[in-house]
Amino acid sequence: MHITKRFDRLLGIYFYLQSKPLVKAQELADKYEVSLRTIYRDIKSLEHAGIPIMGEAGYGYSLLNSYKIQPIRFNEQEALSFGVAEKLMNHYLDKEMAMHFGNALLKMKGVLRYSDKENVADLESKVLINKKKNFLNENVPAALATLFESMVKKRQIHLKYKSVENNLQERAIEVVGVFQEGPFWYFMAYCHLREAIRQFRLDRIEHIRLLDSKYTQELLPLNTYLEQNKKVETLQTIRIWVSKDFARFLQWERLHYGFQHEEEINNGVEMTFHTTHIEYFARWYMMFADEAQILEPETLKQSVVNLIQAALKKLD
Known part of the structure; x- marks a missing residue:
């Protein structure tokens, strides 16, 4: 049992390394709930097995870009997770992002065994998720997709945004990150109008457009600003x-x-x-x-x- 568990973890670490450009040891330790020493031993085992892992402890690990192995088949539990994944994403993502996810999921379903495809189809017919009103901004169906594209390409966004007082304002922003809290999507961004980091709510966007202008600010990770907000606000x-x-x-x-x-x-x-x-x-x-x-x-x-x-x- 112990050997099987370690084998599954080694395989999981390999695919995790394949999915990201750089992975820190602590990230792997947290994911698999083991010690850093165990992760260091696992990395050594993968290297001894001939997998070209670059990097070192304290910095991070990555796979050689040209190195790939054929994907393995999904097990029954992983295949069944597809049955609810698309419905959940249709609930939590706006129209455009949900469409992209649906296309990606179709490609993943294509490699399933026939019996798993039947089980997934059967499960999908038995799952219903009711979308709450105002959870997403149906008038701006590409809002989330535009925010994500902005962060990846480091390009500014032009917003027409309705404030708490219902005033319509135009702003140029640089997106830090997106998060969900309670019944709404929020995003943190540097606002050129206020010349400061501000928090916005997705459903208050009236219009959104990606600009050619690049980011001008050195932005910190999203969690840093969220923690700063918690310290400022009195619980x-x-x-x-x-x-x-x-x-x-x-x-x-x-x-x-x-x-x-x-x-x-x-x-x-x-x-x-x-x-x-x-x-x-x-x-x-x-x-x-x-x-x-x-x-x-x-x-x-x-x-x-x-x-x-x-x-x-x-x-x-």
Whole structure:
């Protein structure tokens, strides 16, 4: 069993090296959940097997460009993953990116055994994923594809972007990276209008166009800016009580609002959240306010009161 597990890992490391221009040992150790020493031994084993690996510990590893072996067949579990992959990508990617992924997946399905193709087709008919409204920007179907192309080619983007106040602004940006948080896609970019790194939301793009102008900034990795934002923003603790019968309906959505832990108390469930956006949380809370109670903070109670008063005025 141990020998089989190591063989699978060695094979996996080879294909991982084949898929990327440079791979650090720590990246491999994290992926396969082993020590750095184990990865160093694995790399040596692959080299002894005649695989031309360039690089060294502390820098990174890569395969000789001209070296390739024929791809092996997918096993049954890998083949079945195709059954849901395309539907998931149709949900999480915009129209153009989903089309490219679908074309790539068709080529991958082409090498499956006939029995696996039958199983994948059967599984696909039994998986349904409902796309949420406003999750993606249907009016700009190539938005994600353009962002990705910008990052690869290091070319600036021209945006027509709707701000939080609904003002339409034109901006030239240099994209740092793209990420998903809660029910939306976001991207971080250097904004030439503000002369600073700013965060944007995909569904607020009115028009997007790739420019010929190259990047002018030395941009850091996306995670660096996300961590900086976390340090600037102050996390606030929220505690609410929800009736036991209703609490089960919040199991999925609460994860998007900073859920930390829960405790059964007073024939209900006390939930604790950490958030930087009290008003955002208040709008979600209003969906089940008749079955819940705010324990803290007072600012959340006031935000809910303000929302209720604003709604009542519109009913007059």
